[in-house]
Amino acid sequence: MKLLIKGGNVVDPVGGTITEKDILVIDGRIANSGKGLIAGGAEVVDASGMLVVPGLIDMHVHLREPGFEAKETILTGSRAAARGGFTSVACMPNTRPVADSAAMVSYIREAAFKCGIVNVYPVGAITRGIGGEELAEMGDMKEAGAVAFSDDGSPVMNGGLMRRAMQYARMLGAAIISHCEDKNLSAGGAMHEGAVSTILGLRGIPASAEEVMVARDIILAEETGCRLHIAHVSTAGSIRLVREAKSRGVKVTCEATPHHFTLTDKAVTGYDTSTKVNPPLRTDGDVAAVKEGLADGTIDVIATDHAPHTVEEKDVEYENAPFGLAGLETAVGLVWTGLVNTGVLTPLQAVAKMTVNPAGILGIPRGTLEVGAVADITVIDPGLAWTVDAGLFESKGRNTPFHGMPLKGRVFMTVVGGRVVMRHGIFENC
Amino acid sequence: MGLKSKNMIGLRDVSTGEINLILDTAVPMKEIIKRRIKKVPTLRGRTVVMVFYEASTRTRTSFELAAKYLSADTASITAATSSVSKGESLRDTARTVAAMGADVVVLRHPMAGAAELLARTVCSSVINAGDGAHEHPTQALLDLFTVREKKGRIEGLKVAIVGDILFSRVARSDVFGFIKMGAEVRLAGPATLMPPGMETTGAKVCGSLEEALEGADVINILRIQLERQQQGLFPGIREYARLFGLNRERLKLAAPDALVMHPGPMNRGVEISPDVADSLQSVITEQVTNGVAVRMALLYLLTGGGVRSETVD
Numbered sequence: 001m002k003l004l005i006k007g008g009n010v011v012d013p014v015g016g017t018i019t020e021k022d023i024l025v026i027d028g029r030i031a032n033s034g035k036g037l038i039a040g041g042a043e044v045v046d047a048s049g050m051l052v053v054p055g056l057i058d059m060h061v062h063l064r065e066p067g068f069e070a071k072e073t074i075l076t077g078s079r080a081a082a083r084g085g086f087t088s089v090a091c092m093p094n095t096r097p098v099a100d101s102a103a104m105v106s107y108i109r110e111a112a113f114k115c116g117i118v119n120v121y122p123v124g125a126i127t128r129g130i131g132g133e134e135l136a137e138m139g140d141m142k143e144a145g146a147v148a149f150s151d152d153g154s155p156v157m158n159g160g161l162m163r164r165a166m167q168y169a170r171m172l173g174a175a176i177i178s179h180c181e182d183k184n185l186s187a188g189g190a191m192h193e194g195a196v197s198t199i200l201g202l203r204g205i206p207a208s209a210e211e212v213m214v215a216r217d218i219i220l221a222e223e224t225g226c227r228l229h230i231a232h233v234s235t236a237g238s239i240r241l242v243r244e245a246k247s248r249g250v251k252v253t254c255e256a257t258p259h260h261f262t263l264t265d266k267a268v269t270g271y272d273t274s275t276k277v278n279p280p281l282r283t284d285g286d287v288a289a290v291k292e293g294l295a296d297g298t299i300d301v302i303a304t305d306h307a308p309h310t311v312e313e314k315d316v317e318y319e320n321a322p323f324g325l326a327g328l329e330t331a332v333g334l335v336w337t338g339l340v341n342t343g344v345l346t347p348l349q350a351v352a353k354m355t356v357n358p359a360g361i362l363g364i365p366r367g368t369l370e371v372g373a374v375a376d377i378t379v380i381d382p383g384l385a386w387t388v389d390a391g392l393f394e395s396k397g398r399n400t401p402f403h404g405m406p407l408k409g410r411v412f413m414t415v416v417g418g419r420v421v422m423r424h425g426i427f428e429n430c
Numbered sequence: 431m432g433l434k435s436k437n438m439i440g441l442r443d444v445s446t447g448e449i450n451l452i453l454d455t456a457v458p459m460k461e462i463i464k465r466r467i468k469k470v471p472t473l474r475g476r477t478v479v480m481v482f483y484e485a486s487t488r489t490r491t492s493f494e495l496a497a498k499y500l501s502a503d504t505a506s507i508t509a510a511t512s513s514v515s516k517g518e519s520l521r522d523t524a525r526t527v528a529a530m531g532a533d534v535v536v537l538r539h540p541m542a543g544a545a546e547l548l549a550r551t552v553c554s555s556v557i558n559a560g561d562g563a564h565e566h567p568t569q570a571l572l573d574l575f576t577v578r579e580k581k582g583r584i585e586g587l588k589v590a591i592v593g594d595i596l597f598s599r600v601a602r603s604d605v606f607g608f609i610k611m612g613a614e615v616r617l618a619g620p621a622t623l624m625p626p627g628m629e630t631t632g633a634k635v636c637g638s639l640e641e642a643l644e645g646a647d648v649i650n651i652l653r654i655q656l657e658r659q660q661q662g663l664f665p666g667i668r669e670y671a672r673l674f675g676l677n678r679e680r681l682k683l684a685a686p687d688a689l690v691m692h693p694g695p696m697n698r699g700v701e702i703s704p705d706v707a708d709s710l711q712s713v714i715t716e717q718v719t720n721g722v723a724v725r726m727a728l729l730y731l732l733t734g735g736g737v738r739s740e741t742v743d
Binding site: 193194195196197198199200201202203204270271312315316317318319320 | 520546631
């Protein structure tokens with residue numbers, strides 16, 4: 001099977017170049033790249049005016065299966081990923097049962113393989129049942145294919161346990177992904193604590209609830225030598241802590257979500273539950289700090305924290321609604337509209353934060369278009385203007401605060417392992 | 431003249447003109463309450479349904495009597511005795527009530543934003559009778575009415591609101607209402623019960639009770655919920671009473687003719703000493719009567735009293 005992608009602007013985030021050239025894919029791998037390639041029998045795709053980038057990687061999604069299939073399944077989540085241009089996703093372990101064993105990790109990989117749409121990399125739980133009390137069998141899970149460990153959504157409150165988890169993960173060479181939230185500081189909160197929560201009468205989650213845990217985990221990472229990846233940083237203080245830690249050589253990386261660089265707590269006015277996320281939407285100053293952190297490299301990765309919920313779960317009183325928004329299908333549009341088109345990031349920087357950087361943290365052989373590499377390719381039309389319509393999502397989740405928002409920049413084609421799986425919204429070969 | 435919206439969710443959303451219209455309309459309503467035969471046919475054939483997800487005696491009774499004095503039919507649903515306890519969602523309960531023909535739904539709910547959710551769901555008028563720590567607009571309207579009646583004006587008065595501001599919907603509605611009407615609003619309470627950013631409303635956050643009381647024309651004492659102590663938000667009732675309780679001595683800091691208000695129910699001897707609560711300066715009982723009057727005015731205006739197309743600014 002041959003595929004020739006012609007005339008696109010090929011982005012190489014490793015070499016730091018954008019070159020107009022062709023890419024030839026043969027039998028699932030990049031066979032050649034250069035100008036004026038010709039290949040007999042190849043399917044030819046005209047990519048002129050488009051960006052041809054390594055297949056995007058979202059290192060933070062919730063696929064909900066098994067256990068919460070009404071919210072999302074591995075199939076619908078995979079389709080949402082492909083629609084959004086992601087060829088690989090790392091899924092969090094807070095399923096039911098929790099992905100805290102080799103059997104569960106294997107099950108998720110096999111189920112995803114049967115779907116055959118995108119690469120799904122399970123993240124294993126740090127503690128059994130993400131209960132925060134005893135370590136899960138991280139070694140077994142690593143062998144079964146877990147790419148990192150996290151109790152995402154249920155932060156490990158016990159510092160002693162987190163320290164041992166880091167010692168153990170370091171032995172395995174795996175990163176710990178920390179959802180930084182001190183449950184005692186965030187207790188009862190539904191949104192960011194500040195003037196807006198005061199006016200709305202909603203209990204707040206202070207910035208300090210995130211920052212004290214970022215500080216704790218940085219100190220533990222420095223002490224244990226473990227690689228620490230901080231999920232969805234949302235406050236200026238967290239970013240300052242990570243910047244300072246990096247300057248001292250601590251092995252810490254972090255990610256930011258599109259919603260945290262796009263929206264502030266003012267979006268909660270009106271009590272639209274699709275704005276209820278954890279960590280919460282913060283202030284203008286925090287959004288500016290996230291953008292600054294993305295630009296100066298403090299924030300290594302853009303990840304969506306794709307967290308689909310059913311309409312019934314979200315169509316309730318704000319405090320009763322679950323946290324999370326469906327982010328896979330709006331990410332590229334928000335990155336281009338909010339970061340690239342506004343000059344916060346160059347296209348190269350943006351692509352690096354969605355390809356080679358997460359690949360490095362997870363230790364997966366993806367994120368490059370070098371000859372010989374697996375042909376995971378995303379083609380982005382940076383000039384395409386479109387309007388978000390949650391009703392057209394591939395995800396089961398309709399919970400997005402971006403419904404109706406005009407964006408510029410959209411994924412045109414998603415190629416996984418040399419197969420075109422999605423082209424212009426149409427699914428092929430799967 | 432009429433109100434712009436079919437709903438009354440909070441005073442943050444209404445204009446000074448609308449507040450004046452409600453207060454003006456409440457004046458003749460209060461006359462009705464003082465009559466021997468307290469009934470006019472104004473809302474005959476209209477239905478007002480009270481949906482209460484939280485225990486409440488005075489607010490529910492006040493709304494119920496307000497509706498009855500205007501000849502409306504009333505019904506009440508409380509969470510413990512309804513399908514709410516069977517797990518029905520707020521939206522479905524609201525749709526059911528609206529489908530039965532309610533012209534006005536009065537909602538009391540423990541969560542902020544519930545009234546707005548309801549108003550988006552049904553065509554009936556929705557009156558927020560308190561949603562979490564968000565707003566309790568009819569309480570603020572009765573406070574405004576009481577002050578205007580006693581003082582002849584609201585503009586330029588110094589109004590102190592004291593106590594648990596964090597969890598108080600009364601405090602928020604009072605802040606919005608009194609500031610819109612031109613009063614100077616001061617807030618005082620334990621630092622742990624003072625939410626951040628309160629000064630963005632235009633109110634002044636005071637460091638002590640004494641600072642708030644200095645020269646005040648109106649003192650509104652909020653109820654302190656005993657469960658806040660169990661939540662660890664302040665050390666204890668005894669110390670609270672010592673630091674933030676309004677007593678004779680402290681009342682002397684205020685203007686000599688200052689009004690003492692309380693939304694009830696009172697913890698006598700905690701946030702307010704019994705002698706202050708029963709003093710000549712206290713208008714606490716009067717507030718209750720005025721509550722019925724402003725609720726009558728609101729029911730009248732929301733069910734088409736006045737012409738909505740000619741809204742006030």
